[in-house]
Amino acid sequence: MSPEMSGDYAEELPPAPMVDITSRSAGAGMAANEAYDFSDDLAEDERAPQAVMAAPAKAVAKPVETPAPNDQAQQGQPGQDQQDTPDHGRQIVYTAGMQVSVYNLDEGMNKLEAMPEAYGGWVHMRGSNQVVLRVPARSLEAVMNAVGDMGVVEARSLQAQDVTAEYVDLESRIKVLRETQAQLLELLDQAKTVEEALHVRQALDDVTMELETALGRMRQLGDLIAFSTLTVTLVERGPMDNIPTSNDPFRWVDSLGVEATEWR
Structure with missing residues (x-):
C-alpha cells in the first residue's frame, strides 16, 4: 500500500x-x-x-407526521369561513300603495278593514274611500295579492327605504350614551361639594335626554321595519265605466255591461 x-x-x-x-x-x-x-x-x-x-437503532426517533398543506387548509377553512363571512342583513322600510276599482265601495271598505287582522296587522287610518294598513313586512306581498283580488288593480307602487346605516349608528350611540350615563352616576356619588354635584347633574341630564331621544328613534325604526305601510284607495265603478280589459278584443263590448255581469 x-x-x-x-x-x-x-x-x-x-x-x-x-x-x-x-x-x-x-x-x-x-x-x-x-x-x-x-x-x-x-x-x-x-x-x-x-x-x-x-x-x-433504539435511539432513532420516529419521523413526525405533518398534515399536508391541503389538509391544513381544509382544517382551517370552516373557522375562517364563519369568521370572514359578512352579514348581508339589511334594515328595510317598505311602503306600498294600491288603487283598486270595485263595484260596491262600502263592501270593499269593510273587506279592507277586516283584512289586516288575519295577517297580524291593524288599520292605521280610514277615510271615505281610502284605508291605510299596517301589516307585517313578511306578509306584505300576500296582503297586496289579496287586495288585488277584490277588483281591478289600476295602480300599484312599492318603495323600499334602506335605513341600515341609521340603525347601526343609533345602536352605537345608545351604547356610548349608556356608558357615559353610568360614569356620570358614579361621579355624582363621589361629588364632595354642592357645586361639583350640580355640574355633574347637569351633564347627566343632558346625556339622559339624548339617550331617550335615541331610544325613541330606535323604537320608531324598529316599528317601521317590522310592519310595512300599505295605502289602498278604492274607486267605485259600474258598467258604464270605460275600463277595458285584455279579455275583450273589441272596445264596444264594454258598453254592453258584460264586465259588470262577470264581476257580479
Missing part, C-alpha cells in the same frame, strides 16, 4: 481485533504442534459489532 493511501484508510478502518492464542492454549493444555481453532473467537467477534450497532 502506498504512503498516500495509508493515511486516508487509517481513519476509516477500525483496528483489527487481537486474539490471545498463548493464554488459551496454555490454559486448555494444547500441544505445541496442534492447530488452533479460530471459530469460537471469530463467532465472539461477529456478535460484538452487532450489539454495538443495534444500540443506536
Whole structure:
C-alpha cells in the first residue's frame, strides 16, 4: 500500500481485533504442534459489532407526521369561513300603495278593514274611500295579492327605504350614551361639594335626554321595519265605466255591461 493511501484508510478502518492464542492454549493444555481453532473467537467477534450497532437503532426517533398543506387548509377553512363571512342583513322600510276599482265601495271598505287582522296587522287610518294598513313586512306581498283580488288593480307602487346605516349608528350611540350615563352616576356619588354635584347633574341630564331621544328613534325604526305601510284607495265603478280589459278584443263590448255581469 502506498504512503498516500495509508493515511486516508487509517481513519476509516477500525483496528483489527487481537486474539490471545498463548493464554488459551496454555490454559486448555494444547500441544505445541496442534492447530488452533479460530471459530469460537471469530463467532465472539461477529456478535460484538452487532450489539454495538443495534444500540443506536433504539435511539432513532420516529419521523413526525405533518398534515399536508391541503389538509391544513381544509382544517382551517370552516373557522375562517364563519369568521370572514359578512352579514348581508339589511334594515328595510317598505311602503306600498294600491288603487283598486270595485263595484260596491262600502263592501270593499269593510273587506279592507277586516283584512289586516288575519295577517297580524291593524288599520292605521280610514277615510271615505281610502284605508291605510299596517301589516307585517313578511306578509306584505300576500296582503297586496289579496287586495288585488277584490277588483281591478289600476295602480300599484312599492318603495323600499334602506335605513341600515341609521340603525347601526343609533345602536352605537345608545351604547356610548349608556356608558357615559353610568360614569356620570358614579361621579355624582363621589361629588364632595354642592357645586361639583350640580355640574355633574347637569351633564347627566343632558346625556339622559339624548339617550331617550335615541331610544325613541330606535323604537320608531324598529316599528317601521317590522310592519310595512300599505295605502289602498278604492274607486267605485259600474258598467258604464270605460275600463277595458285584455279579455275583450273589441272596445264596444264594454258598453254592453258584460264586465259588470262577470264581476257580479
